[in-house]
Amino acid sequence: MSLDTDEDLLLLAGALLNALAGRGWCLGTAESLTGGMVGEAITAVPGASVSYMGGVIGYTDRAKTALLGVPAELLEQRGAVSAEVAEAMAEGCRERLNVQVGLATTGVAGPASDDRGTPVGTVFVACATPWEYRVERLLLDGDRCHIRVESTRAALRLAIRLLEMTPPGVEETT
Numbered sequence: 001m002s003l004d005t006d007e008d009l010l011l012l013a014g015a016l017l018n019a020l021a022g023r024g025w026c027l028g029t030a031e032s033l034t035g036g037m038v039g040e041a042i043t044a045v046p047g048a049s050v051s052y053m054g055g056v057i058g059y060t061d062r063a064k065t066a067l068l069g070v071p072a073e074l075l076e077q078r079g080a081v082s083a084e085v086a087e088a089m090a091e092g093c094r095e096r097l098n099v100q101v102g103l104a105t106t107g108v109a110g111p112a113s114d115d116r117g118t119p120v121g122t123v124f125v126a127c128a129t130p131w132e133y134r135v136e137r138l139l140l141d142g143d144r145c146h147i148r149v150e151s152t153r154a155a156l157r158l159a160i161r162l163l164e165m166t167p168p169g170v171e172e173t174t
Contacts, residue, residue: 006041006149008153009041009044009149009152009153009156010041010044010045012041012153012156012157012160013041013042013044013045013048013156014045015156015160016042016156016159016160016163017042017045017047017048017050017051017052019160019163019164020051020052020101020163021050021051023100023163023166025051025099025100025101026051026052026053026097026099026100026101027042027051027052027053027099027100027101027102027103027159028052028053028054028055028056028093028094028096028097028099028101028102028103029042029054029055029056029093029102029103029104029155030055030056030058030068030089030090030092030093030102030103030104030105031055031056031057031058031104031105032057032058032059032064032080032089032104032105032106032107033105033106033107033108033109033123033147033148033151034105034148034151034152034155035057035059035148036055036057037148037149037151037152038055038103038105038152038155038156039052039054039055041152041156042156053097053098053099054097055093056068056093056096056097058070058089061075061080064080064085064088064089064092067092067096068088068089068092068093068096069088069092069095069096070085070088070089070092071088074088079114079116079118080106080114081106081107081108081114081116081118081122081123081124082106082124083124083126083135083137085106085124086104086105086106086124086125086126086135087104087126087128087133087135089102089104089106089126090102090103090104090126090127090128090133091128091133093128094128100129100130101127101128101129101159101162101163102126102127102128103125103126103127103155103156103158103159104124104125104126104127104128104155105123105124105125105126105151105152105155106123106124107121107122107123107124107138107147107151108120108121108122108123109121109123109144109147109148109151110143110144110147111143111144119139120147121138121139121140121141121142121147122137122138122139123137123138123139123140123147123151123154124136124137124138125138125151125154125155125158126158127155127158127159127162129162129163129166131166132162134158134161134162136154136158138150138151138154
């Protein structure tokens with residue numbers, strides 16, 4: 001499946017970019033299992049550079065620590081596929097890219113479980129903003145491609161929902 005032909009992903013990415021631009025905010029992404037798909041969906045929208053700063057693909061634990069500041073102890077204790085690591089990735093992205101919104105994905109796309117036995121299709125998406133964060137756990141079925149695309153879709157939706165929940169007058173610029 002090509003992201004540029006997935007109209008729903010493009011609509012979601014456009015809606016997210018509009019919500020960000022309306023606040024004058026910028027977004028950064030921290031991706032593991034999606035390997036850049038979230039960033040790809042966002043950059044497929046013309047004018048994305050107004051609100052999208054960039055992304056980090058922290059595929060390994062070592063990269064999550066070095067590039068996003070995820071504590072090695074957290075990865076050791078909770079595993080890369082956890083709500084706590086997803087949150088740390090989103091916050092690390094927000095801090096390291098100096099943006100108001102950090103969006104992260106981590107999970108197991110398959111074809112096999114990770115070294116902790118986490119079932120294929122277990123995914124966490126996280127979004128961090130100046131005022132709060134949200135993490136969602138997904139249990140997805142399907143092949144590797146389907147799990148990655150649905151994780152991308154879920155991440156975009158989460159960010160849109162969180163921005164829609166912003167109380168009037170809550171603004172922050174970096």
